[in-house]
Amino acid sequence: MSLQIPHHDINLEPSMSKPPDFNRQSVLMHTERGFKSEVISIVPLTTQEKLFHIRICDPCERENFTFLPGQFVMLELPGCGEVPISISSSTSNKEFIALCVRKVGKVTGMLHRLKQGAIVGIRGPFGTHFPMEKMVGYNILLIAGGLGIVPLRSPIYWTKEHRSDYKDITVMYGAKEPGQILFDYQFEEWRKIYGLKMLTIVQEAGENWNGRVGLITELFKEVTIDPDNTFAIVCGPPVMFKFVCGHLSNLGLPRQRMFVSLERRMHCGMGKCCRCNVGSTFTCLDGPVFDYWTVMNLKEAI
Numbered sequence: 001m002s003l004q005i006p007h008h009d010i011n012l013e014p015s016m017s018k019p020p021d022f023n024r025q026s027v028l029m030h031t032e033r034g035f036k037s038e039v040i041s042i043v044p045l046t047t048q049e050k051l052f053h054i055r056i057c058d059p060c061e062r063e064n065f066t067f068l069p070g071q072f073v074m075l076e077l078p079g080c081g082e083v084p085i086s087i088s089s090s091t092s093n094k095e096f097i098a099l100c101v102r103k104v105g106k107v108t109g110m111l112h113r114l115k116q117g118a119i120v121g122i123r124g125p126f127g128t129h130f131p132m133e134k135m136v137g138y139n140i141l142l143i144a145g146g147l148g149i150v151p152l153r154s155p156i157y158w159t160k161e162h163r164s165d166y167k168d169i170t171v172m173y174g175a176k177e178p179g180q181i182l183f184d185y186q187f188e189e190w191r192k193i194y195g196l197k198m199l200t201i202v203q204e205a206g207e208n209w210n211g212r213v214g215l216i217t218e219l220f221k222e223v224t225i226d227p228d229n230t231f232a233i234v235c236g237p238p239v240m241f242k243f244v245c246g247h248l249s250n251l252g253l254p255r256q257r258m259f260v261s262l263e264r265r266m267h268c269g270m271g272k273c274c275r276c277n278v279g280s281t282f283t284c285l286d287g288p289v290f291d292y293w294t295v296m297n298l299k300e301a302i
C-alpha cells in the first residue's frame, strides 16, 4: 500500500487569529504606522479643555481602525511634536475618534490653536484596556476625578451598547469646581441608560451650584456596594487612587477587581524609548490600565 501524502498548499493556510506574542509583536501591530487625520470639529469644554473629533482621512484605514476602552493614541501635530491622549469615544464609532485635550504645555497649547479642517497624525491604538469582557455579569463602578472622566467615556458608551451584559452601573464624578466639570451636557443622556446611577460632586461650590460639595469619597455614602459582584474602574490624579481604592478595599472589594489608568510621560508609546518605565514595567505596553493589586506591587507607581 503506497503512503498518500496529502497535498498541502501553504498559501491556503488559514491566517492565525492571534499571533504568538514574541517580543510583544501582537501588541505592536499597527502601532508603527501613523494615520493622516483631519480635525472635523472642535468643542470648547472649559477654559483649559477642548474636545477634538478626529477622522482618519483614508476610508479603508478608518474602517480598519479599532480600539478598546482605556487605550490611547499618540496625537501628532506635524512640526511640533506628539502627545499621548486617551480615546474618549465609542468603540463602535467608525466616523471619528474623540480626544479631549487639556492645555498644559507646548504641544497641547498648539493643539488648542488648531481650527476645524487641520491635518494631524495619530498612531495607535496603544496600551492595555479596561477588561470589559471580564466584567460581564457584574455591577460596574466608574469613578472619575477631574480629567479622569475622559478615558471613562469609552466604557460608559460600551456599557450602553452592551447593556444586557452588566448589572448596575454607577458613575461617580468629582471635579474641583463647577466650571471644571466636563461633559455635563451628556449627563442627562447617560442617566437615561437603564440601571445607570450618576453622582457628581465638587470640592469648591460656586454661586450657582446647588449640588453636592466635598471630596469624591463622600459619594460612597449614597451607594451600596456589593463587593462580591462588583468591578471598579478608577481614573484621575494618582492621589485619588489611594483614597478611592483604599475605601473600596475596606468595603471588601478585591484589588484585582479595581482597575486604574496610570499616566507617565511617554515618547514612543511602543517600548523603545524607556521614558515611561516604573521599574522594569513599561507603562505604554503593560499599561496604562493596571489592576490595583499590580499597582500596589509596582514600586513608586503612585
Ligand SMILES: Cc1cc2nc3c(=O)[nH]c(=O)nc-3n(C[C@H](O)[C@H](O)[C@H](O)COP(=O)(O)OP(=O)(O)OC[C@H]3O[C@@H](n4cnc5c(N)ncnc54)[C@H](O)[C@@H]3O)c2cc1C
Residues within 6 Å of the ligand: 072, 081, 082, 083, 084, 085, 086, 087, 099, 100, 101, 102, 103, 104, 105, 106, 107, 108, 109, 147, 150, 151, 262, 263, 264, 265, 266, 288
Ligand atoms: C496614557 C496617557 C493618556 C493621556 N490622556 C490624556 C487625555 O486624554 N487628555 C489630556 O489632556 N492629557 C492626557 N494625557 C497627558 C498628556 O499626554 C500630557 O498633558 C501632554 O503630553 C503634555 O504635552 P505638552 O507638550 O503640552 O506639555 P509639556 O510642554 O511637555 O509639559 C507641560 C507640563 O505638563 C506636564 N506633563 C507632560 N506630560 C505629562 C503627563 N503624561 N502626565 C502628567 N503631566 C504631564 C509636564 O510635567 C509639565 O509640567 C495622557 C497621558 C498619558 C500617558
Ligand code: FES
Residues within 6 Å of the ligand: 265, 266, 267, 268, 269, 270, 271, 272, 273, 274, 275, 276, 277, 282, 283, 284, 285
Ligand atoms: S513611551 Fe517609550 S518606552 Fe514607553
